[in-house]
Amino acid sequence: MTLASWNVNSLNxxxxxxxxxxxxxxxxxxGIQELKLIDEKFPTAAFAEAxxxxxxxxxxxxxxxxxxxxxxxxxxxxxxxGYPDSQSRVISATLNMAxxxxxxxxxxxxxxxxxxxxxxxxxxxxxxxxxxxxxxxxAQHQHVVLMGDFNITASDQDSWxxxxxxxxxxxxxxxxxxxxxxxxxxMLDSFRAFEQAEKSFSWWDYRMLGFQKNRxxxxxxxxxxxxxxxxxxxxWIDRAPRKWPKPSxxxxxxxxxxxxxxxxxx
DNA sequence: ATGTCCAGTATCACTGGA
Numbered sequence: 647m648t649l650a651s652w653n654v655n656s657l658n659x660x661x662x663x664x665x666x667x668x669x670x671x672x673x674x675x676x677g678i679q680e681l682k683l684i685d686e687k688f689p690t691a692a693f694a695e696a697x698x699x700x701x702x703x704x705x706x707x708x709x710x711x712x713x714x715x716x717x718x719x720x721x722x723x724x725x726x727x728g729y730p731d732s733q734s735r736v737i738s739a740t741l742n743m744a745x746x747x748x749x750x751x752x753x754x755x756x757x758x759x760x761x762x763x764x765x766x767x768x769x770x771x772x773x774x775x776x777x778x779x780x781x782x783x784x785a786q787h788q789h790v791v792l793m794g795d796f797n798i799t800a801s802d803q804d805s806w807x808x809x810x811x812x813x814x815x816x817x818x819x820x821x822x823x824x825x826x827x828x829x830x831x832x833m834l835d836s837f838r839a840f841e842q843a844e845k846s847f848s849w850w851d852y853r854m855l856g857f858q859k860n861r862x863x864x865x866x867x868x869x870x871x872x873x874x875x876x877x878x879x880x881x882w883i884d885r886a887p888r889k890w891p892k893p894s895x896x897x898x899x900x901x902x903x904x905x906x907x908x909x910x911x912x
Numbered sequence: 913a914t915g916t917c918c919a920g921t922a923t924c925a926c927t928g929g930a
Contacts, residue, residue, distance in 0.1 A: 655929085656919055680929090682919070707920055708928070757929060765928095797930070816930065851930070852917035863930075895918080895930080 647717075647743065647903050651752070651793035651868055653679040653849075653896035657712075660894055661689055667887055667898065668696050674716050675741060676898075677752030679795045681710030688712065705734040711754050711794070718742040729775040736776070740787070743905055748874075749787035751780065753794035761818050769797075773824040781831050790871040792833060795849075795896065797865050798825045800835060804864035806845065816863060833869040836881040836901045848883050849896045857888055868901045877903040 650673045654660040657678065668676065681688070681704045688702040698714040703724045711734060713719065719739040725731050738751045753776065758769035783790045798821045802808035811817045829835065837846075847862025856862060870878060880902035888897045 659919070680919095759928080759930085814930095849930070854916060856917090865930080892918090 647674040647905060648900060649673060649675040649677070649750075649791060649793065649868060649903070650898045650900045651677045651679070651795075651866055652898040653754070653795040653866060653894060655680050655894040655896065656682040657689065657710075658683055658687070659892065661692060663887055663890060663894065665692060665696055666890075667884075668698070668714075671884065671898070671900070672697075673900065675750065676714040677750070677793045678712045678714065679710075679752070679754035679896075681712055682707060683710060701737060701739055703734045703737040705732075709734045709754055711735060711737045711752050713737055713739050713750065713752050715739070715741060726775045726779045729772075729779075731772070735772070736779075738783070746789065746905060746908065747787065748789045748791055749783050751783060751790070751792045751794075753792065753796075755795060755797040757797050758815050758821070760815055761813065761820075766815070770820065770824065773821075777824070777827050777831070780828060780833070784832055784871060788871075789873050790833070791874070791901075792828065792869040793867065793899070795865060796825065796867050798822060799863050799865060800825055800838075800867075803844070804847070806847065806861040806863065816865060828869065832872045834872060834875055834878075836868050836870050836878055837864070837883070837899065839875070839878055840881055846883060847897075848899055850888065852895055866896055866899045868899055870901065870903075874903060874908075876909070877905050877907045879904045879907075 702712040704710040756769035848866035850857035850862040
């Protein structure tokens with residue numbers, strides 16, 4: 647099965663891109679971030695026509711996340727229990743496969759704007775609650791996937807200019823430590839499980855010819871629980887939609903799992 | 913530090929993104 651994560655930067659504007667992309671990339675699951683629309687405006691019918699059920703968690707103007715899935719899903723959860731948040735950033739679902747289940751957490755991490763700002767404090771607080779939430783998911787579910795727009799570069803190799811941007815937003819030590827703590831819970835950065843080209847990024851600034859010059863960041867991830875490592879066969883970033891007219895500034899990140907490789911006897 | 917590019921609001925200038 648194939649899972650993908652994509653920050654579409656307004657589903658209103660990008661719906662046709664998503665439909666076109668799903669047509670040539672008929673993934674089993676797509677986690678979407680930055681819907682920028684309310685639930686009443688979520689294009690349920692368009693996804694149904696494409697063969698996907700959906701669970702959405704929107705809000706006016708900003709944020710918003712959704713899961714489009716071909717398999718049956720249950721136990722939909724919105725945001726982080728125990729952490730009241732007016733911003734719609736997390737949606738989770740349990741996906742039923744033939745013989746097993748995957749708990750999927752799709753998240754739009756806080757941007758944080760600038761270290762030291764109020765928004766940065768919110769980012770760190772949100773990250774702490776997410777860590778607790780993922781730990782709970784791992785305790786309750788055999789297989790867990792955490793995907794989304796993390797708004798953090800995991801290391802210098804995930805930035806086009808790690809020296810010039812040292813300790814700026816997405817590059818600070820404290821953000822990276824938060825991401826490392828997520829991994830330390832027993833999650834794997836699926837992209838780095840394979841050899842990848844240097845300067846592989848998932849986001850490029852609209853300005854200053856960012857994409858043409860490949861001045862980007864890798865800030866979109868699909869983390870899988872260690873339990874799924876035997877099933878991991880491929881992980882990649884699809885840069886193609888970033889070349890389309892009026893693109894999202896993010897590219898989809900994909901993971902391929904061969905669930906048949908999991909030893910169900912253990 | 914600043915400019916620059918994009919989306920949304922009910923605009924004609926602002927916030928927020930990253």
